[in-house]
Amino acid sequence: MSTNAPRRAVLTAALAAAAAAATTATAQSATAAPAPAGGPAAAVPAGKKSGSAAPDDAPVDYHAWTAYPDWLFGVHHGTVPVPGERPGVRIARATGTLDYTDPHTGITATWESASWTSPVRQLPHPATELVSSWNAHTPAGTWIQVELLGTYTDGTATPAYVMGRWTAGDGDEDIRRTSVDGQGDDTSSIYTDTFAVDDPSQGKLLASYRLRLTLFRKPGTGLTPTVWRLGAFASNIPDRYTVPASVPGLDGAVELPVPRYSQDIHKGQYPQYDNGGEAWCSPTSSTMVIEYWGRGPTAADMAWVDPSYADPQVDQGARYTYDYQYEGCGNWPFNAAYAATYKDLQGVVTQLHSLNDIERLVKAGIPVITSQSFLASELDGSNYSTSGHLMCIIGFTAEGDVIANDPASSDDDAVRNVYKRAQFETVWLRTKRITASGGVGSGSGGVVYLYFPVKPSPGQRRALASVGVV
Template sequence: MPGSASRRTVLAAALAAAAGTAATGAVPASAAEPAPAPGGDAGAGAPGTVANRFWSTLTDWRSGAAEGTRAVAGHRPGLVLDAPLGRTDHTDPHTGRTSPWEYARWTSPAHTPAVPATEVIASWNARTPAGTWLQVELSGTYSDGTDTPWYVMGRWASGDTDIRRTSVDDQTDGRSSVWTDTLAVDDPASGLRLAAYRLRLTLYRRPGTTLTPTVWRLGAMASDVPDRFTVPASVPGLARELAVPRYSQNIHIGRYPEYDNGGEAWCSPTSSQMIVEYWGRRPSAEDLAWVNPDYADPQVCHAARFTYDHQYAGCGNWPFNAAYAATYPDLNAVVTRLRSLADLETLIAAGIPAITSQSFRAEELTGAGYGTSGHLMTVIGFTADGDVIANDPASPTDEAVRRVYRRREWENIWLRTKRYDANGRVRSGTGGVCYLYFPERPTSAQCKALRAVGVL
């Protein structure tokens, strides 16, 4: 089966059970509204279902509460560990190794998104040299004025020699829960929402060193989406195709099964690698030295290893994929949701491809040849008739990756939040989930497009 959907299935089942249905499948989602000025909410001043907020400027970093961290200027302002707040011993649950670490913290101001949310997903862009790592936490305020605990949204390092990159299971207060990378209200039908949130970064380094992680971007997407089995049809508005490299996940089946059972489940890192290389970045020969030299496309194996979530036991952690992409020089990466194919056309017109998440029965997407409860592919353009041109990694060869899918079928399987499986049971749809990777210095046209879809 293309991709890996176990976490999405669990989350969807929990949400559906709360709503009184028997649904399983992928995470319900929603659609982004246009953005105001950089740093603000998507859809401010208008009804919406998604609101993004990212901290990335020097002013942003100085607005938070620093405990041993320091904002640094430059062409890419960031946050670093300056003076340790203390020392702690951390036991890695995946290695059993206990090590001492110095740490410092930064906490964002409380942020009230334009959309009181049923879900919040954090994402970040950072560099963690060997001997360093970071933790991202999120605390929400409910619509009744009470607060969630601090939830761990990820323990992350770009490498895997100091800690094992991981999400944290079994986090709940009985009203909301963390499902790998997604904080979700347990019972959306109750009307309870997350009305505000704060993010907290903890930066770690080996004691007695001057090493530090550098964080360039931290933020979250808050969303609240109505249930929908279908979405309105959009009118085609663009004919353009971007020259994005083509990589098949299926040629890697059986390779490095320690990373999510090998290539058969590598849709997300394979898609990520296509876009990273579209922007002219790629791992070095030294980076790839660990890969069997007999394997074609070793960079896909590399992407799988360095997106792998050791708790989830898969490569499909959304923020981990974005964070991987942002380890390449001057690339930004975010997880968001879009509202329509018109949004994707806006991005493609500006030269920005997108990685999208969708689920469907085989007969629902003509030409796919498979069904899936969760799969990532890369949208690279639109035909003159408005059909979707996608680099679909669930293909037998690199040459077969380019596909053309019928517009109406594709937009519905991507944007809906409810669907029926082959047995007629209600399952969740993926609802517009999207990874966007773009340069630190986008062109004016790219800035305009990113603002239009609520990211800048």
């Protein structure tokens, strides 16, 4: 079985069971929130059948701050916009200090900080779920924290939710990159990388938000992180067990020359990073796309990897996407942030509506990493079941079926697979599923990673804009 990470699967199953109990016992308190690998537990709109939602009934809003004018607005506390080919924000002067005890090393250290808070993003639709992502340069001795400051539809505020503490490194001068467990109020909770409204049927949803970015450095140094992109997708995907297949939108077959890497050949390697390669679907998929764009770690970067191991770049990806709290490599924004550590590459996490969205991206030369969960009987040719798995969509056959680089394969040569369009679209876009034991599990609702150059071609820019990414 290929799985994104065992802890994510356990949490998904527990929450899905709570959702099912709340559905059959309305007198009980509902806690039907998804795990990070799953989609939102929103109620099906009146008059709608599960699986019949059109894109307008499953709204997604991705918004980012990335251009120089974006960084001029918002609230600066010691930060300053940085112009140039890759605009961003950095520390100009420290305005605070933090004594931070790293929960994963036990080390307490003092850090200087400065912050930037985005303008309010008023959502065009109330949302049940939000996932942030970012692209940053964090030299050794620096790190960043991203927080969600939300407002509910009744005008009350969310807590200041930590969406991630990120640094690219893991040396003696660095903290350990981490999500933060145990965050929530009476309306919403944070599940690793995902904000989720616990019971959308109560009608209290997310109406707007700001993202607060805090930059940290060792005191008395001139070091600074630089953040180039900060954004989030907010969505309200209805409960759906099935999704109608889209009509193929390409004239003929298309396939991108994406390198093929198997996670399975890494089984047993570096078990401190999520049990080794058997759980490395996310960094393996990320590695494939990073190399497709001509980027990747140097031999010096990978000198720590046992030289007898094939494809050491996959081990590199696992180590530097690893979330020490989640104890896995499947943290969605951590993967996007890792991709963006390579020169002139951007990484975004968002949700898409259908395979037609992926067709436009692939036709423009942009591979798409998708998140899905399924039984082997639901995806012909997969030969495994999974509660959460990432793979890379590299093309489509002339008939419209999906060509995937699936890292859950016996070796690199076996990575290329063709999956039936209707089956794939359902396991990727649904938010609910029946598990092998007859229980209720969750799905990602169409989550993807998109990696692309800082300066995409005009065609790539149009394709990205068509799915809301600018």
